[in-house]
Amino acid sequence: xxxxxxxxxxxxxxxxxxxxxxxxxxxxxxxxxxxxxxxxxxxxxxxxxxxxxxxxxxxxxxxxxxxxxxxxxxxxxxxxxxxxxxxxxxxxxxxxxxxxxxxxxxxxxxxxxxxxxxxxxxxxxxxxxxxxxxxxxxxxxxxxxxxxxxxxxxxxxxxxxxxxxxxxxxxxxxxxxxxxxxxxxxxxxxxxxxxxxxxxxxxxxxxxxxxxxxxxxxxxxxxxxxxxxxxxxxxxxxxxxxxxxxxxxxxxxxxxxxxxxxxxxxxxxxxxxxxxxxxxxxxxxxxxxxxxxxxxxxxxxxxxxxxxxxxxxxxxxxxxxxxxxxxxxxxxxxxxxxxxxxxxxxxxxxxxxxxxxxxxxxxxxxxxxxxxxxxxxxxxxxxxxxxxxxxxxxxxxxxxxxxxxxxxxxxxxxxxxxxxxxxxxxxxxxxxxxxxxxxxxxxxxxxxxxxxxxxxxxxxxxxxxxxxxxxxxxxxxxxxxxxxxxxxxxxxxxxxxxxxxxxxxxxxxx
Amino acid sequence: xxxxxxxxxxxxxxxxxxxxxxxxxxxxxxxxxxxxxxxxxxxxxxxxxxxxxxxxxxxxxxxxxxxxxxxxxxxxxxxxxxxxxxxxxxxxxxxxxxxxxxxxxxxxxxxxxxxxxxxxxxxxxxxxxxxxxxxxxxxxxxxxxxxxxxxxxxxxxxxxxxxxxxxxxxxxxxxxxxxxxxxxxxxxxxxxxxxxxxxxxxxxxxxxxxxxxxxxxxxxxxxxxxxxxxxxxxxxxxxxxxxxxxxxxxxxxxxxxxxxxxxxxxxxxxxxxxxxxxxxxxxxxxxxxxxxxxxxxxxxxxxxx
Numbered sequence: 157x158x159x160x161x162x163x164x165x166x167x168x169x170x171x172x173x174x175x176x177x178x179x180x181x182x183x184x185x186x187x188x189x190x191x192x193x194x195x196x197x198x199x200x201x202x203x204x205x206x207x208x209x210x211x212x213x214x215x216x217x218x219x220x221x222x223x224x225x226x227x228x229x230x231x232x233x234x235x236x237x238x239x240x241x242x243x244x245x246x247x248x249x250x251x252x253x254x255x256x257x258x259x260x261x262x263x264x265x266x267x268x269x270x271x272x273x274x275x276x277x278x279x280x281x282x283x284x285x286x287x288x289x290x291x292x293x294x295x296x297x298x299x300x301x302x303x304x305x306x307x308x309x310x311x312x313x314x315x316x317x318x319x320x321x322x323x324x325x326x327x328x329x330x331x332x333x334x335x336x337x338x339x340x341x342x343x344x345x346x347x348x349x350x351x352x353x354x355x356x357x358x359x360x361x362x363x364x365x366x367x368x369x370x371x372x373x374x375x376x377x378x379x380x381x382x383x384x385x386x387x388x389x390x391x392x393x394x395x396x397x398x399x400x401x402x403x404x405x406x407x408x409x410x411x412x413x414x415x416x417x418x419x420x421x422x423x424x425x426x427x428x429x430x431x432x433x434x435x436x437x438x439x440x441x442x443x444x445x446x447x448x449x450x451x452x453x454x455x456x457x458x459x460x461x462x463x464x465x466x467x468x469x470x471x472x473x474x475x476x477x478x479x480x481x482x483x484x485x486x487x488x489x490x491x492x493x494x495x496x497x498x499x500x501x502x503x504x505x506x507x508x509x510x511x512x513x514x515x516x517x518x519x520x521x522x523x524x525x526x527x528x529x530x531x532x533x534x535x536x537x538x539x540x541x542x543x544x545x546x547x548x549x550x551x552x553x554x555x556x557x558x559x560x561x562x563x564x565x566x567x568x569x570x571x572x573x574x575x576x577x578x579x580x581x582x583x584x585x586x587x588x589x590x591x592x593x594x595x596x597x598x599x600x601x602x603x604x605x606x607x608x609x610x611x612x613x614x615x616x617x618x619x620x621x622x623x624x625x626x627x628x629x630x631x632x633x634x635x636x637x638x639x640x641x642x643x644x645x646x647x648x649x650x651x652x653x654x655x656x657x658x659x660x661x662x663x664x665x666x
Numbered sequence: 667x668x669x670x671x672x673x674x675x676x677x678x679x680x681x682x683x684x685x686x687x688x689x690x691x692x693x694x695x696x697x698x699x700x701x702x703x704x705x706x707x708x709x710x711x712x713x714x715x716x717x718x719x720x721x722x723x724x725x726x727x728x729x730x731x732x733x734x735x736x737x738x739x740x741x742x743x744x745x746x747x748x749x750x751x752x753x754x755x756x757x758x759x760x761x762x763x764x765x766x767x768x769x770x771x772x773x774x775x776x777x778x779x780x781x782x783x784x785x786x787x788x789x790x791x792x793x794x795x796x797x798x799x800x801x802x803x804x805x806x807x808x809x810x811x812x813x814x815x816x817x818x819x820x821x822x823x824x825x826x827x828x829x830x831x832x833x834x835x836x837x838x839x840x841x842x843x844x845x846x847x848x849x850x851x852x853x854x855x856x857x858x859x860x861x862x863x864x865x866x867x868x869x870x871x872x873x874x875x876x877x878x879x880x881x882x883x884x885x886x887x888x889x890x891x892x893x894x895x896x897x898x899x900x901x902x903x904x905x906x907x908x909x910x911x912x913x914x915x916x917x918x919x920x921x922x923x924x925x926x927x928x929x930x931x932x933x934x935x936x937x938x939x940x941x942x943x944x945x946x947x948x949x950x951x952x953x954x955x956x957x958x959x960x961x962x963x964x965x966x967x968x969x970x971x
Binding site for chain 2: 198285353354385386389395396398549552568587
């Protein structure tokens with residue numbers, strides 16, 4: 157890899173004289189490289205589990221509600237207004253005059269069909285948690301719909317503004333998921349021209365998208381997204397003018413690309429939250445991490461600020477909560493904060509019975525230099541950590557099925573949900589990923605997940621945050637950054653939820 | 667000869683069984699496929715549902731026998747990830763890999779045979795040393811590095827050739843050179859050694875004594891004989907070219923079988939991995955078998971041994 161890096165650096169240096177090709181600005185098109193999360197198996201939004209599917213769905217389809225990506229505020233999209241009729245029923249008034257890409261007019265039939273179809277388990281939607289809270293959808297009149305929930309579900313708007321895209325009922329009834337994969341039809345700002353699975357997706361501007369959608373109209377007339385798995389190849393294509401933007405580069409590439417005339421690179425913060433998890437419950441029979449004093453000592457031994465400033469960089473910052481602070485319920489005031497204090501850490505280790513420290517296995521799938529910085533800090537207080545770097549799913553498998561991971565550096569993107577149930581409840585409700593197995597925490601999270609009263613939710617979540625951080629089940633670390641390299645003339649906007657809105661990027665730059 | 671052919675065919679069959687069994691067990695050991703299929707956001711219930719659907723809870727040997735029985739009848743099942751028939755996916759991708767493999771081996775032969783002949787004509791001359799340099803470089807340069815250097819020079823600096831994709835013939839130029847160059851040293855050295863041996867043989871001396879022109883001696887008498895083992899080796903290398911296309915296809919974003927296997931490995935798409943490994947192994951085994959049989963036919967002493 158060093159060789160590749162050297163070669164790429166050499167390439168950058170030599171390409172200083174070559175200005176980027178201007179095909180994009182000249183013909184009002186945008187070409188994007190995508191690859192880190194791999195090809196979408198089926199572009200039908202309800203039949204893929206891939207992050208690529210998330211940005212695809214935002215381009216082609218709309219939801220009832222729009223979640224403003226900077227402020228996370230809910231705004232009308234396909235629904236003009238809404239009100240709660242009861243704890244378990246919401247009524248939505250729908251927007252008139254909206255058309256699907258195939259000309260089919262949008263109305264209540266589309267909403268009712270889509271929500272009833274996807275929430276029927278027999279239809280096999282891939283991520284059941286997105287839909288299994290819906291009891292039914294009912295048409296009140298042509299532009300009014302009631303959505304009934306199985307029980308109070310306070311996160312409903314996160315789903316209605318996220319994964320629950322609205323399909324044209326007549327078209328989808330006719331073609332099903334397979335047809336939707338081959339020729340997707342939605343109401344969104346971009347129309348699909350062609351889908352070549354694992355190779356290329358081509359879109360054109362939806363010129364009917366003029367009804368005042370808060371998502372805005374497309375800024376380019378043609379968009380091509382190319383699946384290129386290799387990052388070095390993506391960078392070469394960027395420098396040669398074959399693509400206009402890549403979002404898969406590493407922090408090292410940011411400085412290199414940023415130094416090439418005609419290109420810009422940036423590191424933008426995301427809501428992906430990094431943490432060190434400890435086997436506090438003793439699932440792997442490793443004694444030291446079951447002791448609170450040891451976990452506290454480890455929390456105080458790690459210099460998170462230094463790690464963020466020197467290795468993560470960009471907009472990253474230290475996080476003290478087991479969730480991302482913008483998420484609903486994620487109260488930073490409720491968290492116990494652990495400042496860097498290696499002297500105190502040594503004292504705690506001594507009183508826990510480890511005056512000379514101990515040896516521990518440390519697992520991660522993230523860059524080794526991050527883990528090595530953490531190991532160096534631990535070594536200063538006498539803890540000798542040995543690193544095992546594994547592929548993501550192999551490590552998750554080991555954690556979930558064997559539980560033999562006493563300490564691990566991991567992270568979670570909350571599938572772009574701005575509600576702490578998407579992260580904290582996943583890891584602390586005694587499922588296969590839970591290494592605390594704390595009944596009290598699980599009960600508070602359950603209360604927060606199911607109460608319809610926002611204040612009750614906040615109070616319950618605050619208690620859970622207090623105990624998770626106080627007991628150091630997790631040491632929250634930092635929010636990740638995403639690194640982008642692009643043609644400097646592109647008006648690019650990054651978002652914390654890691655969802656690129658390609659239709660918004662136009663050639664307005666210098 | 668027939669007994670030898672049968673014996674070799676039987677061991678080739680055994681090799682394929684061992685390869686497929688090893689791949690199957692290793693891919694199941696690397697990670698729970700249900701977790702990979704479910705993705706990051708799958709709940710515990712989703713993962714269990716996937717396990718039930720694909721029968722991952724059954725013992726591995728049962729799963730293997732089940733797979734092998736269907737594979738014997740040509741049914742490689744469906745991709746866990748894409749939901750498509752594996753045979754359809756392979757049929758759609760094999761053309762790219764075969765095109766690349768054939769072009770790469772032709773490139774290797776086109777470079778190595780003339781170089782080998784020239785080197786043999788003047789052993790230890792400057793030309794021979796130059797040919798040796800080319801061969802040593804081909805062996806020493808990692809393929810991915812060589813590919814990347816070509817991309818930088820011809821794609822980024824000069825912009826002569828497209829960097830990624832497989833839309834036109836121009837997209838195959840750099841991948842062909844990167845892949846073919848790797849085979850050049852072995853073929854060149856064999857051509858050189860064969861030619862030196864043949865050029866020193868009695869019948870060549872006789873041909874020369876008869877007053878035949880050096881060109882006729884070289885091409886009609888010497889090269890014809892010296893090239894036979896080269897062709898046999900090229901057949902084996904062709905198998906390597908197909909298997910070795912994984913790195914090249916990934917770097918140049920050629921969506922062939924090599925890329926497909928890389929993608930399938932990343933997402934534990936086991937039916938696809940199994941089928942491709944079996945296909946690559948079959949190519950290699952068949953080509954090696956063909957080379958062995960060809961050698962045995964040319965030199966009967968081989969089958970006796």
